[in-house]
Amino acid sequence: xxxxxxxxxxxxxxxxxxxxxxxxxxxxxxxxxxxxxxxxxxxxxxxxxxxxxxxxxxxxxxxxxxxxxxxxxxxxxxxxxxxxxxxxxxxxxxxxxxxxxxxxxxxxxxxxxxxxxxxxxxxxxxxxxxxxxxxxxxxxxxxxxxxxxxxxxxxxx
Amino acid sequence: xxxxxxxxxxxxxxxxxxxxxxxxxxxxxxxxxxxxxxxxxxxxxxxxxxxxxxxxxxxxxxxxxxxxxxxxxxxxxxxxxxxxxxxxxxxxxxxxxxxxxxxxxxxxxxxxxxxxxxxxxxxxxxxxxxxxxxxxxxxxxxxxxxxxxxxxxxxxxxxxxxxxxxxxxxxxxxxxxxxxxxxxxxxxxxxxxxxxxxxxxxxxxxxxxxxxxxxxxxxxxxxxxxxxxxxxxxxxxxxxxxxxxxxxxxxxxxxxxxxxxxxxxxxxxxxxxxxxxxxxxxxxxxxxxxxxxxxxxxxxxxxxxxxxxxxxxxxxxxxxxxxxxxxxxxxxxxxxxxxxxxxxxxxxxxxxxxxxxxxxxxxxxxxxxxxxxxxxxxxxxxxxxxxxxxxxxxxxxxxxxxxxxxxxxxxxxxxxxxxxxxxxxxxxxxxxxxxxxxxxxxxxxxxxxxxxxxxxxxxxxxxxxxxxxxxxxxxxxxxxxxxxxxxxxxxxxxxxxxxxxxxxxxxxxxxxxxxxxxxxxxxxxxxxxxxxxxxxxxxxxxxxxxxxxxxxxxxxxxxxxxxxxxxxxxxxxxxxxxxxxxxx
Ligand SMILES: [Zn+2]
Ligand SMILES: [Zn+2]
Ligand SMILES: [Zn+2]
Ligand SMILES: [Zn+2]
Ligand SMILES: [Zn+2]
Ligand SMILES: [Zn+2]
Ligand SMILES: [Zn+2]
Numbered sequence: 001x002x003x004x005x006x007x008x009x010x011x012x013x014x015x016x017x018x019x020x021x022x023x024x025x026x027x028x029x030x031x032x033x034x035x036x037x038x039x040x041x042x043x044x045x046x047x048x049x050x051x052x053x054x055x056x057x058x059x060x061x062x063x064x065x066x067x068x069x070x071x072x073x074x075x076x077x078x079x080x081x082x083x084x085x086x087x088x089x090x091x092x093x094x095x096x097x098x099x100x101x102x103x104x105x106x107x108x109x110x111x112x113x114x115x116x117x118x119x120x121x122x123x124x125x126x127x128x129x130x131x132x133x134x135x136x137x138x139x140x141x142x143x144x145x146x147x148x149x150x151x152x153x154x155x156x157x
Numbered sequence: 158x159x160x161x162x163x164x165x166x167x168x169x170x171x172x173x174x175x176x177x178x179x180x181x182x183x184x185x186x187x188x189x190x191x192x193x194x195x196x197x198x199x200x201x202x203x204x205x206x207x208x209x210x211x212x213x214x215x216x217x218x219x220x221x222x223x224x225x226x227x228x229x230x231x232x233x234x235x236x237x238x239x240x241x242x243x244x245x246x247x248x249x250x251x252x253x254x255x256x257x258x259x260x261x262x263x264x265x266x267x268x269x270x271x272x273x274x275x276x277x278x279x280x281x282x283x284x285x286x287x288x289x290x291x292x293x294x295x296x297x298x299x300x301x302x303x304x305x306x307x308x309x310x311x312x313x314x315x316x317x318x319x320x321x322x323x324x325x326x327x328x329x330x331x332x333x334x335x336x337x338x339x340x341x342x343x344x345x346x347x348x349x350x351x352x353x354x355x356x357x358x359x360x361x362x363x364x365x366x367x368x369x370x371x372x373x374x375x376x377x378x379x380x381x382x383x384x385x386x387x388x389x390x391x392x393x394x395x396x397x398x399x400x401x402x403x404x405x406x407x408x409x410x411x412x413x414x415x416x417x418x419x420x421x422x423x424x425x426x427x428x429x430x431x432x433x434x435x436x437x438x439x440x441x442x443x444x445x446x447x448x449x450x451x452x453x454x455x456x457x458x459x460x461x462x463x464x465x466x467x468x469x470x471x472x473x474x475x476x477x478x479x480x481x482x483x484x485x486x487x488x489x490x491x492x493x494x495x496x497x498x499x500x501x502x503x504x505x506x507x508x509x510x511x512x513x514x515x516x517x518x519x520x521x522x523x524x525x526x527x528x529x530x531x532x533x534x535x536x537x538x539x540x541x542x543x544x545x546x547x548x549x550x551x552x553x554x555x556x557x558x559x560x561x562x563x564x565x566x567x568x569x570x571x572x573x574x575x576x577x578x579x580x581x582x583x584x585x586x587x588x589x590x591x592x593x594x595x596x597x598x599x600x601x602x603x604x605x606x607x608x609x610x611x612x613x614x615x616x617x618x619x620x621x622x623x624x625x626x627x628x629x630x631x632x633x634x635x636x637x638x639x640x641x642x643x644x645x646x647x648x649x650x651x652x653x654x655x656x657x658x659x660x661x662x663x664x665x666x667x668x669x670x671x672x673x674x675x676x677x678x679x680x681x682x683x684x685x686x687x688x689x690x691x692x693x694x695x696x697x698x699x700x701x702x703x704x705x706x707x708x709x710x711x712x713x714x715x716x717x718x719x720x721x722x723x724x725x726x727x728x729x730x731x732x733x734x735x736x737x738x739x740x741x
Contacts, residue, residue, distance in 0.1 A: 003295060003320075010296040065294060066324040093340070100294040100321055101338040 004064040008034050011103050018105070025108045035060040038074070039108050043152065044116040048144035049077070052152025056111065057087075058104060068098035071107060076151035078144040080118045080129035089114070090124045214396035215411065217404050218378070218389045220368070227371045230256055238263055240276070243347040246367070247274045250333055253374040275336055275345030277308045292317050293338060305354060307337045309344035318354045322346065326359050330366045382414050383407035399423075408584075420667035421588040429533075429591040436526060450474055451481045464535075464615075465623055479532060529594040533587050539622075540583035546626070547576040558633050562642055571650040575625045578653045582618045582660050589614070592667055603671050614663050621652045655727075 012034070015027045023042075030036035037058035043049025055074040061067045071094060073087035081090040093102060093110055102110075120132040131140040218226070233256060235245035251274045252258040262270050271278070289298040294317035304312045313321070325332040335346040351363045372378045372389045381388045381403040390401050392411045399412040400419050408417035410426070418426045447456040450466075452474040457466060459478055466484070468474040475484035550572060559566045589611050596604055629649070632642050666673070717727050718741060720734040733740040 003316075006297075007295050014296075063324070066320055097340075099338045099340045100317070101340060 004060065004062055005034060007065055008060060011105070014103075015105060022105070022109075024112060025105065027104055027108065035062075035064075037069075037104055039104070041108055041112055043148060044112055047116050048141045049079075049115050049148050049152070052148040053154065054115075054152050056108065058107075060104075065100035065102070068094050068102070069104060069107065070094075071111070076147055077115075078125065078128050078140075078147040079115065080120045080125050080132055081114060083124040084127075088124060090119075213401075214393045214398070215401045216391045217381075217401075218372075218391060219404070220387050223368060223371060223389060227254075227368070230254060234259055241349075243349040244274075244276050244345075247276070247334075247345050247347050250367075250370055250374070253376065254371050255375070272343075275334075275343050277344050279308050294321065305350070307344040307346050307350065309337050309339070309342050311337050311339045311342055311344070313338060315354060318350070319356070319359075322351055322355050323359050326351075326355070326362050326366075330370065332363060333366055333370055379411060379414060381405060381407060382409055417584060418588050418591075419585065420664040421592050425591055425595050426588075428595065432526070433530065436523075436530070448478070448481065451476050464539075464619055479535060526594065529590045533590040536583050536587035536590070540580055540587065543576060543579045543583055543622070547573065547580060550576055554629075554633055561633070562639070571646060571653065572625070572629065575621065575649050575653045578657050579618070579622050579625060582614075582621070582656060585660050585664060586611075586614060586618060589663075589667065606671055607667075610663055610666065614659060617652075617656050617659050621649075621656045624649050624652055 008029075012029050015029075024044075025042075026040040028038050028040075030038070037060065039056040039058065041054050041056060043052040043054060053075075054077060056071055057074050059070040061069070071089055073082055073089065075087075076084070077087075078084065082088070089111065091110060091114055093099070093107070118128075118132060120129045128140060128143065131137075131143070230249055231242050231245045234240070234249055235242045237260065238245065238248075240248070248259050248263070248270070249256070251270075252262060270276075289300060290304050290312040291298050292304065292314035293311055294313050297314065299312075299314045303314055305315055305318055306312050321338055322332070322335065325335050336342065337344040337346060348363070348367065352360060355363070372380055377394060378389050378391045380386075381390060383403060383405050386403060386405040386407065388403050388405065390403065390411055392399070392401065398419065399410045400408060400417040401411045402408040402417075409415065410418055410423060413423040413426060415423070415426050415430065421429075447458045449455065450457045450468040450472060453468060453472040455469070455472070457468050459466065464478040466476050466478050468476070476482060477484055477486075555566050555569055555572065558564075558569060558572075562569075593604075593607060593611065596607055598604065624645075628645060631637055632645060637645075717729050717731075720727055720739060720741075727734055727741075731741070
């Protein structure tokens with residue numbers, strides 16, 4: 001508990017310093033609980049998610065960093081490896097390939113990489129996985145773009 | 158699990174036998190079938206089956222033996238490849254503890270092998286400079302003495318290392334392939350670091366996984382499946398029968414690790430076990446230990462191993478537990494056919510409509526299964542009972558009998574041998590019922606022959622079981638004379654031998670798929686012509702020399718005659734009883 005708190009505090013300070021260095025990721029620690037974080041990540045360019053801003057919720061276990069944090073999308077996203085309803089993410093480093101050398105920041109980077117390179121063979125969203133697997137890249141992209149526009153674009157008011 | 162790896166190719170067995178039988182192994186005279194994989198003739202000049210049967214195609218390893226072998230293998234690789242023991246251990250584990258595969262892969266492509274197991278080339282890695290180093294897990298800075306690194310040089314504090322390794326050890330055997338925490342690094346974290354950095358409890362667990370890996374990842378070794386047993390068995394692949402017996406006395410099939418099941422093959426056993434679990438709800442009643450007496454209808458409990466039941470006084474009706482038929486109809490007294498092993502589906506005449514017929518068929522198939530299952534299960538529990546009796550004999554009765562008969566216990570060994578034989582025969586007989594269940598109904602001649610053999614086996618075993626169970630007690634508890642006891646000795650020892658021979662032949666005949674029936678029909682069951690025809694397995698001139706007494710064959714045992722005096726099943730060609738010498 002003490003070790004995970006100390007480590008999260010280090011990450012917190014690191015995030016404050018790096019804010020400008022990585023403009024695509026904005027990590028925020030909950031005001032009252034250092035084990036709860038949220039992140040805003042920018043959809044990578046040249047993908048259907050470009051222009052969108054996606055919110056992630058982190059729940060960090062007491063065994064962190066020996067155990068991985070739980071992460072899910074709060075923003076709706078049409079992606080083969082993200083559960084459409086719950087936002088749950090299928091990513092090996094969040095499961096058996098976790099290493100304590102990863103940080104919340106590097107997890108965000110890995111998720112951005114996953115958005116750019118879906119793994120249709122381990123789908124959590126079957127519809128989108130099937131579109132990609134059947135080679136209907138266009139169909140997939142238009143669906144993904146539509147949801148990006150609906151859910152991840154700042155409303156122009 | 159890869160079934161092809163597990164179920165070894167029958168061709169291996171054949172080719173092995175070719176080699177084996179081209180050697181100068183001798184054959185005892187009563188063994189007429191060189192093609193069987195019963196390697197009971199491997200000892201040089203012994204005709205004694207009980208001695209030569211101990212020739213094993215497997216080695217039992219105790220925990221110390223396993224550790225010793227593992228250490229030896231590691232030492233060998235470490236000295237041949239000039240690498241640390243730590244690296245040798247990782248290499249061996251990567252190649253499933255196969256020393257020659259390690260050599261081969263290493264000399265074929267050392268770089269690839271190094272990469273695959275995480276053995277880094279350390280020449281370009283500089284040792285950390287003096288001063289403070291940041292730990293890659295907790296991000297604190299530490300002096301050099303509180304920091305450790307794998308071969309890669311990535312620094313982590315000792316506390317974080319311990320937690321990292323411990324987490325992995327508690328996650329399971331994956332800890333044996335642990336790597337540096339830096340995701341892109343891949344340097345192996347081996348037994349040296351585990352020993353240096355973790356708690357005693359974690360070290361113990363790690364060593365346990367390493368030991369298990371040595372047995373479980375090796376193609377030639379398996380753990381004994383008996384609960385509480387720590388032994389493993391190393392098996393000479395391709396050397397015939399898979400039945401092995403551990404030091405703990407548990408016998409099992411090395412191939413499928415079910416209990417020993419000769420003469421039935423592994424596939425049939427797994428089908429049968431699945432069938433049993435699918436039908437278990439329907440079959441519970443069979444396992445109940447009492448049945449109503451067929452005469453007086455009072456429940457009578459089966460508390461003895463043999464199938465001969467005698468109802469409580471005043472009824473005293475004697476009947477067969479299996480078929481509930483009158484006991485006097487069974488074999489010995491009538492010299493008749495022991496038929497309660499046979500399943501005959503009651504065929505009803507008359508017209509059925511389609512649904513009635515289907516219902517009838519479903520009922521019949523369950524009835525058919527029930528028949529075989531009940532006999533399978535009954536022999537199973539008879540065997541358990543016989544095992545318990547054997548133990549009782551060893552611990553209590555033998556000493557008592559020794560006192561009463563004024564004979565040293567060593568001279569009473571024939572009794573234990575009889576009980577061991579009963580235990581083994583119950584096992585074989587049990588599996589013949591699974592065999593019978595899967596024997597195709599349309600192979601009528603085969604079925605008839607099979608049922609005949611099985612019936613004889615059952616009758617012979619009943620005689621032995623009854624003699625060892627009931628007659629023995631008149632000598633333990635009653636006051637039979639010395640002479641009577643000596644007669645009993647001759648009888649029991651004789652029955653043991655006869656029954657053993659019969660069952661060994663039965664096992665071979667069934668393992669051979671009753672192939673004699675194909676060529677000769679059920680009525681002439683000779684196996685000698687098989688050799689004249691020359692099968693691929695028996696090389697001419699090696700298969701069998703001239704037989705003792707001019708043609709004692711296996712078949713003679715099977716179609717022998719039962720002595721009127723003492724009920725022995727004598728070989729056909731014997732003109733007088735081999736036990737009591739009464740002429741035929
Ligand atoms: Zn540390
Ligand atoms: Zn490293
Ligand atoms: Zn054992
Ligand atoms: Zn088997
Ligand atoms: Zn009765
Ligand atoms: Zn019967
Ligand atoms: Zn006789």
